[in-house]
Amino acid sequence: MDLEDIQAYVQAVEKEAKSWQDWGSVKALSHAEAQKVLRDQVLSKRILRTRSCFRDKSKGLAKLSAKCRVVALGHKDPDIYRLNRECATTNRTSEHVHFVVLTAGSNGEFGTSKKRWHGWSVDASTAFLQGDLSDAERSLPLYILPPNDGVTALTQCWKAPLYLVCTNIYGLRTKTVVTDSGAAPDSQLISIIIVYVDDFLGAYRSDYDVTEVHKAFKWGALQNFEVGKTVTFKGKQITLRQRANHRYYLHVSQVEFIGGMASGKIPRGSKLDEPLTPAQRAEFRSVTGCLQWVAGQSRPELSAVNSLSNHGGATTLSDLEALYEAVDFAAATKENGFVIPDIPVTKASIVITFSDASWANAENCRSQCGVLVLLCGPSVLEKPSPAMLLDWRSSRTQRVCRSTLAAEASAADEGCDRGAYVNMFLSELLFNEPAHKVTPRLSQLAVTDAKSLYDCVISDNPNLTDKRSLVNVRAIQEVVPGSNFHWVPTFLMWADGLTKASKELQQSLHEWLQCPKVTLRAQTS
Template sequence: MPAATGSSARPPPSALVPGTDIVVTPDLLPPVPEDDEGLLDAEPGQEAPLEPPQNPRTGEGAQALGLEAPLEPRQNPRTGEGAPGTDANMDRQASTVSSVEPEPMPSTPLVAPAPAPSEQPHVPPAPINMFRDPDRLDGYRPSRGSRPESSRPYFAEALSWEFPPVSHTVREQRLRRMVDGEEEYEPDTTDEEDYESMFADLTPADIFLTGKAVRSEIKLKDLNPEEKKKFEASMAKEWASWEKFNAVEVLTPDQVAQLPGDVRIIGTRWVHTDKNQKQRLLALHVRGKTGKSKEQVLKEYPFAAKSRLVVQGCQEDSRDIRSDSPTASLLAFNLLCAVAVMNGWEVAASDASTAYLQSQGISRLLVLRAPRPPPPGLGPNDLLRAKGSIYGTRDAGRQWWKKLYRSLLDHGWRLSRIEAAFFILADGPRLLGVMISHVDDLYSAGEGKAYEDTLTKLEGELHLTIKRGAFRFCGKNIKQVDGEIFIDQMDAIEGIDYMVLPTDRRKNVNSPLTEPEKTAFRGLIGQMGWVTRQSRPDLLVNVSLAAQSVSSPKVSDVVRLNRAVKMLKDTSEAKWCFRKSDLKLKDAVAFVFADSSFANVEGSKSQCGYVAGLTSPDIVNGGPVPIYVVEAFSGSIKRVCRSTLAAEANGFLSGAEAAEYIRSLLLEINHPDVTVRDLDQHYVKKKIACFTDARSLEQTLNKDAGQPQDKRVRILIAQAREMIGENNYDDDAPGFATWVDTSQMLADVLTKENCDREPLLQALAQGVWQLEPSDAARERKLLIRAGRHSRKAAKQVRAEDG
């Protein structure tokens, strides 16, 4: 029997926007059935005409059967109720079937069959009609009113299309499980009456925050009217920023019709947060130490509404989008602090306002839909074209970096050829300032009119907010007083929580962790690792050893890491300081303290560590000298070492490489007008001051006669010698390494747990160190030696008696 034709024929479902070749965002929602357009467009209270009955088996319609008379209302096969008995409150008529036992409806094919030659092809609506109904542009189903639930049992009948398909229901349930069963992913709205019908159904096309970010996001439906008004103002402020930087343009109906057929429409969404939430919680947590009352904390950190309009960049095809952009390292940050103190410069932190909106120009067509609720002046169905990379796009960070680089270059700054995101301002051979960038945060130091003029111009061009004296930069509290810089992370340390285990679990120290416990263990390692790298290197080894056990962690690993958390909290006020001294930048030399522990890690691996920075050449004389620590490291040696000498040589080489890098940066800063190649070939490099507490390594490095038996160690020694500098035999002083007592070895605490952390904390806090052991250090060493001898003697006595 021929297929039905005419107005009653069902056009095949499509994954394209009707009237165009625009692809709907794939796999998010099923396509909208086009045969229900009349019901969607019907006026309120107007009854939609009944569709002619269709044979559920053959698919023949009324026209094919020659029926032209109006159809009788269909009856319910179980109750006998017809159309007149339909509930008036329902916005659709009740589904009906014939009195004959129905057959199952054939499922709609994913790809419609080709029409018969005699069949009239379906004519798509005009582009202007498509624009009037843009609910189908981005994968969202049309809004539908609420419908009372039916208590009738299931029948094999043609259900109303407003029932969500199985794919929609499954995705909805998965999203509910993602947020622990709470409907926190419903779209935000500030006017429930205006948007109730629009947001009646959950829309899986939305993109949601995951992980810890969910905790900080605020849902407008959970707020009181006063707080909602604050977020209305913050949304208006955010949209004003978009308009200020001309980030997007609203597409007209003609522009929508001219879009390419393969364009993909990308969603946007609001992200609402309390800007002071984290600081307020931390301040409340430590108010016992600060002495502030709850009222004072709430007054200092009030509720601050912040709204960010972001692009759902995960919907883009990222194969041809380059997203890499450099950021300054921790070494560059500490080096800038040391340079500023030695030159007597003031440091400043700058934050670029709405940095990702400032990038102009984009090489691809990026079409966006308006968020829900839409910003002022926009409708929920408006489409936007991005004029640059915006928050959420994959290349937003890179586009901002390119703009920042061009701006700094125009104002006389030069990017370091060695360190990423490290800029130098110079007038010929004279250094005027240094600067580092970390995304949209800048940290700089300098002097003179040229330096201040560049900051003033950048402040206006990049919309910077400049802070001096006391401020936060990349999670660190920085304070400069009388030319000295003090860095701490007390609030971040207090925010770290112990990993609590039940008492019965703690007793089984060799018991492996469960999957949830592994997740919590990895999270605690991440928190501790960030703080220890940034400001507390005295506990780096504890985090390193915990990270090495993460493949098969045990309860004992958690207990040891919790012990490190306690030590960190007990000394949360410790600071990393850069003190004033008589040392000038041009006189400074690179130094390194390197140490290793042989086979003290699981798998017979060895742990090494080093402390590197800048100091005076007089440090080898043994007396107190200024010291500026710029890098500390603790990690396992990847190669399994065969002896203590091999472990010490591997650790020493790692430290020498770090000191060589610092020396190269120092040489570039002192000679900003010379290329790196010329610096390496034509300039005299000051010898690195290297220190070890291993006598065997010191003698192997400095003696001209004799070679170790291990051939691998010979290669390591040769590499270290070449890196440190050539021995010119002007005197009989150590040519490559200097031996120091273990009590003065700053890196000893980076190689094993339960070491004395005081030497490294003292060097960081006071900015002064000496190689000659102090009287207190000598006494402490004698006590340790005496305890060791007493334990050895007691062991021998027990062996003789046994």
């Protein structure tokens, strides 16, 4: 490194040391105090080594942005097996529920209140230092040695021989917890926050004073949702947009991540049915990992090809080529993702699950199942209506299904299960009661394109020789009564694109995600 870069990292070390000092994370011990600890047979075993971790936040794509983190080697923590290491983090469904609340709230259509909602995003500055050590979990003090590296040695920081740990620090298996009590006196939700490591995504009703939340931590750069302004959270670019009729909707994509994905080409003259070489297998795993992240966050249409291309040891160059084509498709459409349309979210909203299966088209004769969980307004019962995407899944069945009916029943059972979870999640927010008490309060529908499954589910006494499939059917009936189970033709079954590695279905599902609509009834001209 040149002198300018070294100086940048020196400044990063000094900034990190100041953060520790500001939060009172450690207390420097004198040489006499340090010697006393080192000579103690018990306390000397409670000393952790640390190291300074450096990185360039710009990833070499722009001017150096040096960052330093001093991290304790927490795997050597003497209390590691006594600590509560549980630390909940947001899942995809939580994010989508947040998207739904923000979108409907921006139009003043969440719950019974007509008040508008506002969104914000921010990261907690040095979040892991903003917490206390639990006396209940640690009966004895903990110490750390200062980091020992060439860059740190160029500073006047970390000069004490030993430090007493006073608060939570990087590397320990403890956690900092934030909670948000978002209920108004009228028992309506007024604020919602989801947390991913040290990134916060929040939304609040206009009559709520959000400053009490903003005072809870020391924050980095606060971003408020504004029309046309992109906010990045968990690698996704989220943009609040406005239609010509002044109604708001949300657009979610992964432009930055997809832009950094690298595609490839199969060597000319290669036989596509040849198994992968060790180098090609490593490339296959890399591409699969990237596509899995994208498909699981913002691009459901890429799920099927990513799942069905993996045949274990029998994976061929043809499968790798299919993944390269999926990467090329993602790159060509990186500005797109999915849209959360402007739909009111009230106690009259309807949860709808689309489920489909392709029988025996996966490895070892297993079937590929696809599920979409959507939220619609009550008008969906009468006419084509816009839908909010809440969850999806493309995966292989856990067992070998004996027939198409068995595969479809397995997929529908999975769909009803996921739909019930979303239903209870939203019911808890709308009715202000814990999910285990509220039960699914919203109306729930299930949709299939398999007429044989439809006939079984609407029957009071389905006659099936495959008793395992009968269990699936009875499980579906427990969640969705026959009157709420719908059949649609295949061209209206949007989960079909999650069950087959088809470019046509991939394109069709991609286009649908830009303007998702559900049709349950045939339209007469």
